Amino acid sequence: MSEAPLLTVRNLRVTFPGDEGDFVAVRCISFTLGRERLGIVGESGSGKSTTGRAVMGLVGHPGRVEADEMRLGDTDLLRLDERGFRRLRGKRVAMILQDPKYSLDPVMSVGHQIAETHRCHFGSNAKAARTAALEMLAAVHIRDPERVYGLYPHQVSGGMGQRVMIAMMLIAGPDLLIADEPTSALDVTVQHQVLAIMDDLVRSRGMGLILISHNLHLVSAFCDRVLVMYAGRVVETCVASRLSEARHPYTRGLLASLPELGRRRTELPQLQRDPAWAAP
Amino acid sequence: MILLEQVTVRYGSGAGRITAASDVSFEVAEGEAFGMVGESGSGKSTVLRAIAGLIPHAEGRVTLDGREMQGHRTRAARKMVQMVFQDPYGSLHPNQTVDQTLSMPVAIHHLGDTDRRVSAVLQEVGLGREHRYRYPHQLSGGQRQRVAIARALILEPRILLLDEPTSALDVSVQAEILNLLARLRRDHRLTLLMVSHDLAVIAHLCERIAVMSHGGVIEVTTADALAAGTVTHPYTRQLLRSNRGFDRSGAEIVDVAS
Numbered sequence: 001m002s003e004a005p006l007l008t009v010r011n012l013r014v015t016f017p018g019d020e021g022d023f024v025a026v027r028c029i030s031f032t033l034g035r036e037r038l039g040i041v042g043e044s045g046s047g048k049s050t051t052g053r054a055v056m057g058l059v060g061h062p063g064r065v066e067a068d069e070m071r072l073g074d075t076d077l078l079r080l081d082e083r084g085f086r087r088l089r090g091k092r093v094a095m096i097l098q099d100p101k102y103s104l105d106p107v108m109s110v111g112h113q114i115a116e117t118h119r120c121h122f123g124s125n126a127k128a129a130r131t132a133a134l135e136m137l138a139a140v141h142i143r144d145p146e147r148v149y150g151l152y153p154h155q156v157s158g159g160m161g162q163r164v165m166i167a168m169m170l171i172a173g174p175d176l177l178i179a180d181e182p183t184s185a186l187d188v189t190v191q192h193q194v195l196a197i198m199d200d201l202v203r204s205r206g207m208g209l210i211l212i213s214h215n216l217h218l219v220s221a222f223c224d225r226v227l228v229m230y231a232g233r234v235v236e237t238c239v240a241s242r243l244s245e246a247r248h249p250y251t252r253g254l255l256a257s258l259p260e261l262g263r264r265r266t267e268l269p270q271l272q273r274d275p276a277w278a279a280p
Numbered sequence: 281m282i283l284l285e286q287v288t289v290r291y292g293s294g295a296g297r298i299t300a301a302s303d304v305s306f307e308v309a310e311g312e313a314f315g316m317v318g319e320s321g322s323g324k325s326t327v328l329r330a331i332a333g334l335i336p337h338a339e340g341r342v343t344l345d346g347r348e349m350q351g352h353r354t355r356a357a358r359k360m361v362q363m364v365f366q367d368p369y370g371s372l373h374p375n376q377t378v379d380q381t382l383s384m385p386v387a388i389h390h391l392g393d394t395d396r397r398v399s400a401v402l403q404e405v406g407l408g409r410e411h412r413y414r415y416p417h418q419l420s421g422g423q424r425q426r427v428a429i430a431r432a433l434i435l436e437p438r439i440l441l442l443d444e445p446t447s448a449l450d451v452s453v454q455a456e457i458l459n460l461l462a463r464l465r466r467d468h469r470l471t472l473l474m475v476s477h478d479l480a481v482i483a484h485l486c487e488r489i490a491v492m493s494h495g496g497v498i499e500v501t502t503a504d505a506l507a508a509g510t511v512t513h514p515y516t517r518q519l520l521r522s523n524r525g526f527d528r529s530g531a532e533i534v535d536v537a538s
Contacts, residue, residue, distance in 0.1 A: 261524075270459065
């Protein structure tokens with residue numbers, strides 16, 4: 001890739017102090033992201049969500065974020081204060097979380113929530129924000145935007161709620177979208193509709209996407225490149241379509257422990273963890 | 281072992297009445313592992329609950345081990361059918377130790393010999409003595425699910441109902457739990473009835489699989505047929521595609537009613 005990377009992360013460390021010493025959630029990870037789809041996979045506690053949150057400036061006190069370099073376009077994220085991050089979030093980098101039931105405001109209609117984002121970032125008036133929100137709802141394939149605009153989160157299905165989230169996140173035109181398990185709370189058939197919509201929008205707008213997931217099949221089929229995380233470290237980076245040829249024993253162990261249609265085994269191989277994987 | 285004949289379950293009354301499962305019929309032989317797949321709201325958990333006796337069925341017949349279940353169940357009938365729930369975070373009492381959680385069913389069913397039973401069942405599900413006096417929050421997700429399985433197993437049931445037993449777990453832990461369930465089934469000649477949205481998980485453990493949608497069984501197929509892709513119903517085929525990672529063709533909407 002000849003153009004400058006969208007996101008550069010060099011030696012990112014995230015530490016949470018605790019009673020028994022510091023807990024290091026992310027240990028010296030480095031990656032760059034262009035206008036591509038990058039997957040981050042790993043088990044719970046591997047630091048994949050914390051990495052996404054660090055980029056958004058969402059690691060709260062008393063967590064500490066340190067890095068040699070963390071840059072979004074020409075913005076140095078390490079020098080940004082809370083005000084700076086507030087301007088950045090939504091406008092240049094946006095995040096979609098797992099469950100729309102919990103991440104949407106329950107007492108505000110979904111249309112208002114989308115319009116609010118528009119007003120915050122563009123200072124637009126109510127009418128312009130509403131028009132933009134309706135356009136955005138149509139862009140995420142919602143058939144009757146006028147009707148859905150007035151619905152409250154409890155009145156929409158999981159798949160529709162997640163499309164509302166995507167609409168809200170993309171309305172300010174960010175360069176980077178971080179999707180943290182965006183479809184794990186959805187039924188499999190709905191998952192694919194939501195992913196297809198997200199994919200179309202990200203491609204047509206030339207955005208970068210980080211997809212955080214524990215689902216190896218999904219990431220391998222959807223992304224261009226995959227980082228495999230274990231105990232706060234990136235143990236392997238590979239081309240997504242070649243995830244099945246991964247070489248690291250951790251990745252191989254994860255893949256082997258998945259039950260597979262058409263390959264019946266009386267016993268599934270269990271992952272034998274090697275302490276050396278967590279070492280530098 | 282399990283025989284369902286035209287079972288219908290409804291919730292609520294009057295205008296708000298919902299038929300969650302309608303006209304569900306299937307038979308599971310002793311020692312068999314039977315699976316149910318479908319999306320949320322397809323009625324698969326409702327069917328499990330009707331078999332467990334947690335909710336009454338409005339119509340049809342539920343027969344377990346040759347005896348029809350109606351209204352109030354005897355203690356022996358309840359002991360025979362035990363259930364493992366999806367989320368071990370939610371299904372274990374947060375203020376009770378593993379020991380208390382496991383002793384309670386023994387006391388309710390007057391089985392006696394609590395101490396020996398608890399330590400035997402813990403060993404069986406692969407937990408050590410050090411876990412016995414811990415609280416749920418001091419255990420990992422996989423260990424918690426082992427406790428939930430132990431809780432069901434301690435009553436020596438003949439039928440084990442599993443409602444998404446691994447969907448809250450990491451894949452490496454999922455493999456451990458699936459291996460444990462397969463071993464328990466062999467050792468105790470358990471009849472398993474498992475609900476999941478993951479076709480690969482279901483096909484790993486079960487020989488026959490019912491596909492559910494909108495409260496009804498639309499197809500009963502086998503794990504081999506799923507693997508070979510020789511399923512007939514378009515909805516099942518779409519589920520199959522969706523389970524093979526991201527694929528544009530999985531995104532099209534198949535209307536089951538048609």
